[in-house]
Amino acid sequence: MLGRLVADATRLGRMTVRAGVVVTGTEVLTGAVSDRNGPWVAERLLALGVDIAHITVCGDRPDDLTAQLRFLADQGLDLIITTGGLGPTADDLTVATVAAFAGRELVVDPELEEHIAAIVDGWNRRAGRSPAPGPLSAGVRKQALVPAGATSIPPTGTAPGVAIPAVDGAPSGPLPAILILPGPPRELQSMWETALSVAPIAAAIAGRAVLRHETIRAYGLSEADLAETLRTAERSLPQFDALEVTTCLRLGELEMVTRFPQTADAVYSDLVDLIEAAHGPQIFSVDGSTIDDQLAEALAGQLIGTAESCTGGLVAARLTDRAGSSAYVAGGVVSYANEVKSGLLDVPGAMIDAHGAVSEPVAQAMAEGALRRLGVDVAISTTGIAGPGGGSDQKPVGTVCFGFARTGRPTTTMTRRFPGDRASVRALATTAALHLVVGGLRRD
Amino acid sequence: MLGRLVADATRLGRMTVRAGVVVTGTEVLTGAVSDRNGPWVAERLLALGVDIAHITVCGDRPDDLTAQLRFLADQGLDLIITTGGLGPTADDLTVATVAAFAGRELVVDPELEEHIAAIVDGWNRRAGRSPAPGPLSAGVRKQALVPAGATSIPPTGTAPGVAIPAVDGAPSGPLPAILILPGPPRELQSMWETALSVAPIAAAIAGRAVLRHETIRAYGLSEADLAETLRTAERSLPQFDALEVTTCLRLGELEMVTRFPQTADAVYSDLVDLIEAAHGPQIFSVDGSTIDDQLAEALAGQLIGTAESCTGGLVAARLTDRAGSSAYVAGGVVSYANEVKSGLLDVPGAMIDAHGAVSEPVAQAMAEGALRRLGVDVAISTTGIAGPGGGSDQKPVGTVCFGFARTGRPTTTMTRRFPGDRASVRALATTAALHLVVGGLRRD
Incomplete structure (x- = not known):
């Protein structure tokens, strides 16, 4: 895109932990709904200092999901996060597919089963329903299946998360840690903090860089003009390479997000001065505030x-x-x-x-x-x-x-x-x- | 997701043409902006009867883009569509990366160069600018570079599209046709019809199925209840398997999209009758109209x-x-x-x-x-x-x-x-x- 300037984080070697995200759901793949989980997870990971290498979207087909997991594992990532496909019905296949990919049996977690049954019971009581026990308890049992050796993350809906530890010498090479989260954005978001704290995931992101990220917002400034100023900065600021700059237009405003290690505080401050000198009247926010x-x-x-x-x-x-x-x-x-x-x-x-x-x-x-x-x-x-x-x-x-x-x-x-x-x-x-x-x- | 029921199009063997989409742009990968091109392209392809297997998102890193192209080519797809990364600046790398992946030299298309130069000139005249000719004409020349043997698609902005024909026996196996489109949604959308008509792309999608797709909308109906009715339909309607049903919740409304070949008109009509009998008061639209x-x-x-x-x-x-x-x-x-x-x-x-x-x-x-x-x-x-x-x-x-x-x-x-x-x-x-x-x- 005209004027976008992005330093390559991998080349800079600052972000040492790389992650990939797999978004599942035919409704996302076919364009019926736009995905809210991929961008949300990416923003959170970046804020933590974890680099995002790839996001992939697939439908509810186990073969396609397996292919994407294989692809991401082959890229040498440290962490794969999947979203969606954790419901109680037969077409919700993420846990079973990931378990097979990771070479792990599925086992029922009895505590989890009880927990989910209690949640579903409560819903039915409030709705005044007493559904036939057969299919429902099958649904509860399905959602309480966890790959052997994995850690389950308590659900806020009925779908628990699952964290599978990284393996150095799996049969077909090393496997990254895998975090399985539900598709409904509210459930995913409310489980996020806990998910990061469980042992397999905490271990996977332990080596991350701690980065600052700062946002500058401009109104009435073109991407091309900002890009020109960034090119000047690249030539005149010695440590410019330590900054990872992304710019994008949002509803008529130009937003510039910069990520950098603490050691680059001074050069970021120089960059802000330079941009304010060149485009002062158009810059309306350097502290992250919105209009x-x-x-x-x-x-x-x-x-x-x-x-x-x-x-x-x-x-x-x-x-x-x-x-x-x-x-x-x-x-x-x-x-x-x-x-x-x-x-x-x-x-x-x-x-x-x-x-x-x-x-x-x-x-x-x-x-x-x-x-x-x-x-x-x-x-x-x-x-x-x-x-x-x-x-x-x-x-x-x-x-x-x-x-x-x-x-x-x-x-x-x-x-x-x-x-x-x-x-x-x-x-x-x-x-x-x-x-x-x-x-x-x-x-x- | 609870109650979603999606027949597997590949398993049904109706959709014989499969495509993958690569969305490029660090601003999309990092969650700064949400992608509008992937869903748009997916909906258009599905309406044409082309099946979507994978969507992948990558930043402005040639290695990651190459890895995704390799992955999609290995899935045996007929068509890969890329969006974004066609601007005049050095970090816009899609054409060069795809050309290298496909083993094709980049050559200047003189007619295209003249066309783009005329557009940029017009912009500058209207803006009352006469920019230094150096970097700009370098930008024009960059955007006029096309892989050898590819067909260029005239730009509506300054970024032309590129269509590369499928190759049966490329050095490392067959390669699908590749269509390169710009990132700004308005440019991409206005070039779409032309892009489908150029020889390499028309040939790639020639074997597609012609499908009807119909939408039913309900208000006050849960996904679980609709799923139950669909399970009944699956048991009672002999040809149910010919229908590909996707349901999703949008702003409180439940939307059910069904894709099927003309030969399944009767079973779709039976399905509509069955759903209206079960959920008549909640169904407000069977003809695609919105509230x-x-x-x-x-x-x-x-x-x-x-x-x-x-x-x-x-x-x-x-x-x-x-x-x-x-x-x-x-x-x-x-x-x-x-x-x-x-x-x-x-x-x-x-x-x-x-x-x-x-x-x-x-x-x-x-x-x-x-x-x-x-x-x-x-x-x-x-x-x-x-x-x-x-x-x-x-x-x-x-x-x-x-x-x-x-x-x-x-x-x-x-x-x-x-x-x-x-x-x-x-x-x-x-x-x-x-x-x-x-x-x-x-x-x-």
Whole structure:
């Protein structure tokens, strides 16, 4: 990708523990649902100083899963983590397949069996059900099967995790440690800390490097321009190679994550100085805070409200996404129809007729109307053309006008043009609205 | 996963063409961004009747990419598709790595070089830049390098695609056809049709099966209950094995996708009958339509408005997500603070004091207030406790009250309790609101 610059961690020889992740599930492989476990596990491992070499996705076919396990084991990894395929039904095959791959018998863990039976009983009691005991207790027994010599990790749903120790001289070469975790993200995440602490896994990641990772966020900066600055840094900073830099665009913001050992603290600090010198106005965060965090802080007790047209509620939804936001978000008006702009936000019909609903005067009137009607200190408005229809030569699809109003101060407005389809325009306009608020609050 | 039932397509021997996908990009591997290309490509291939065996994700390391290509080639696939790593900078290594893997020299395609140079020139002219010619023209030349004997696919950004024909007797065994596509989803998607039509790829997928795929959607049905019905179907429908069934939960809805050859039309129709007989009240769609589609249709020209508290704008955002929704969405009020519930929706303060903001009387008053204030025919309200704080014994986190109001008819209310964290409660409540509207509109 244009301007992405990633130093090769393996080449640098800092990360000595490498892991692979196998995501199982036909619904993931076929694109029906997008995988949330692979990225989550990868982020956690990286934060621990464990390098991710490969992620593989396979369906519920034992042969394909075995092939992927063989592939990962052949890459000389220290740890393989599998997610999914631990349910009670016959097509949930991960434990049996991994056990066969690792050359271990499956044995029932009686304590685990009792534990899972108690959980299922509780569910049924609460649901007022008394299901036929046959298939269910078969399901419970299936989930209590653990490869011989492995450590089980207590379930938070009904599916326990399994940790299999690494083996130096397995029949076909050494095998890495294998950690088997369930597919439902909530279950996997709540078992994570325990999973890392059990002996086979703790041993596998014992040699990891301890790394800092820091995030810089920019708005209105292109990847290409940042890449140019990074190339300059590469030439001018002697220890630059100790930094592993990844940049990516997220909802209109450019995010740069850097991982480095403690010994490279000074060069990272030099890099931050260099980037701030080159792109100061665009850099809005060097401490990991998001624009959402900054908005909450910049309000400093003031109440905010929204007046949205083209974003249709996305700005309000984003503001209220944060736990505790009821302390500073009063609410908002989604004024999709012109009648609602006039009726609930006091935008004069004549103004809409004269300038069009997508115009800075209307954006200003919407924000000021929200200020009064919602009884807030700060208001942000959006009105634009999200597409696909409704564009014109003067106001093509992607044109969005914003208004930012505060009690007792002049209202500011701006017009931007965003690229992409309807969803893209709406998402980029939402991010822009948050930046406009933070910029406005900080101006004085 | 509990109750998922997936017939093995390979075992059935219907899908004779198998493909693998390699997603490249350190930002994907490290979890910084979630991959959109793998699922998209998988869905498109499956719709064409091409089976997906493996998806692998690797960073920008040539050795890891080579290892994954080797792995996929060894699985006897007919086609490998790679995404990403085609940019102009030095760390974009896909074409060079794949060429080396396939044993082909890189040669400049002069026509392609001219084409890309023209695109970059246009960009620079529009941006008013005249960059130093050195690094840029090196970048253009890099992107115009194509493995010898491969077919290039014209870029929609600056990165062309590349199609390498399958080889029966490569030095180390046969190699599948390889299709190299860029990483930006918009570029990849706009090049897709052309990519499938070029000779090397058309030849690779020529033997594919032509399949129908149909979707059934249910609300309020558990995966376990559907799985039980599918087990019954497996026993009672003679040709059941010809169907490949995948089920998954999405935002509170259960989705069942079935793929099958034309010859299995009758058994699929029997399966639908059987599922409707068992779960009729929960099945809301057998024709692929979403609840969003059905809401738009059920409104039949009436205007809808929203009054949201805990969902904070998500219901309005979901309604306005559809292109053309301005024809039937007037707008909404996000009444996060009680003052806004009273001020903009006429909810009496005494009612809030008496029953609490999270109560059916308040939900009813919000919906009726929205009806009047927004001048709409239909209104939906939400008020609840999204968490993590604010819960009590009587009203634990996850409790959400809804109101559904129509002009000239009695308002209906309901209370539900949703599981999970704040984001989960808000998302599930949003889906529930849409179902409440469609159910209410259809009741008479």
